[in-house]
Amino acid sequence: MGLCLGKTSPCPRPDVTPKIAGGCLCPRYPSTWSWADLPPEITGLVFSRLPSHDDRLSLAAVCHDWRLATQHQRAMLPRALPYINLGNGVCHGLADGKARRFATFRGSYTASASFGSWLLYDQRGGSGRCFLRAPNSPAIEVPCLYPRRIALLGASSIRDTMDMGADVKMVVCSSRLVVGIFRRHTFADMTSISNIACFRPARARQLRPATWSPVTSNDNHRRTSHRYMDTAFFQGKIFALTALEELSCYDFSAKGRENQQHIGDRLISHATGQRPPRSDSSYLVVSSDKQKLLMVRWNRISTNEHQLATDLRVFEADFDEGHWSEVNDLAGQVLFLSRNCSRAFQAGSLEHCDLGFPGGNCVFVLGNEWAQSWRLPDVYGDQTPRYLVYDMVSGETSSVTLDGAPCMERFRSGWFFPDE
Secondary structure: OOOOOOOOOOOOOOOOOOOOOOOEEOOOOOOHOOOOHOOOOHHHHHOOOOOHHHHHHHHHHOOOOHHHHHHHHHHHHHOOOOOOEEEEOOOEEEOOHHHOOOEOOOOEEEEEEOOOOOOEEEEOOOOEEEEEEEEOOEEEEOEEOOOEEEEOOOOOOOEEEEOOOHHHEEEEEEEEEEEEOOOOOOEEOOOOOEEEEEOOOOOOOOOOOOHHHHHHOOOOOOOEEEEEEEEEOOEEEEEEOOOOOEEEOOOOOOOOOOOOOEEEEEEEEOOOOOOOOOOEEEOOOEEEOOOOEEEEEEEEEEOOOOOEEEEEEEEEEEOOEEEEEEEOOOOOOEEEEEOOOOEEEEHHHHHHHHHOOOOEOOOEEEEHHHHHHOOOHHHHHOOOEEEEEEOOOOOOOEEEEEEEEOOOOOOEEEEEEEOO
């Protein structure tokens, strides 16, 4: 709409009298008309047709009356399309295709990774501190130092700091609990070795800083090893997926155990019968109605023509039977997948975006793992950020290049959902 972000200002008076469908919207005397006189239902209609989070913020910032109209409309508002976070403070709008930079945080901090609606701000080469920040939530300081009991996989030494954006996927369960899975690090105790941990954000008057605490798993009290590939927050619990597609559940809501970690239970102890010998990647995603937990698995298919081809399958967790059930129809859903965050939208809620979601049943795959799997010159060699779109109906895969996005030495991107 050409509106700028900024503080709310008095409603300006337009130079012309606006008309909609032949009807005059101004009062009897045009010279006294202002933007505030636009009927709230019209403002709400315009607001609901904006696919970009930036445009929605800009419209609400025009004047006080428009901000009130957007607040009343928000409960019925279709979800805004996500951004593609390219790291180093750069994001790419899926709705408008424009590149922009995130706002800075506390001076030299730069936005790096994104986890749902949360951005990770870190200060490399400085204090070593990093924060999670969401548009409508207070900032959360993240522990960025290793306790000495955390070993680095594949190395004989222990480092003191970690690259939080590359090493950890974080799930903000609430303002009092953050859970993470570590891609290259493990936590060990007397009964288990695992790469899942959590911390409880420090309060204002808390003297001791927050630290990552390992989360144990319940497996008949035997010494076990759990290496999780993905995790999701579903119906108040944390669900974690292994490379063998085993599913475990961790419940942190037990009363009287605020400072203890609830032991995880394995709900699905075997992979799907159709699982191939090698799977390129698997993701957990909660359905758009929040009633189902889905797993999406994709594999690269080699072709003589060196074209992109993907075997992508979707499964639903059957907790009663303890196995995965394959799903052939997404029931109008559109899935956005990345290693740091995955979400499901209902296609009907995206009609205002005009980006070709008829009937849904398509999957957007984003991240460095798919690009490295092909290693074709036109896909991987030019270092241009891209993502895949898989059509569940036709089985066809297409590659989308982010025009105008900066070339990257390493593909490191993730979805960002500021409207959550």
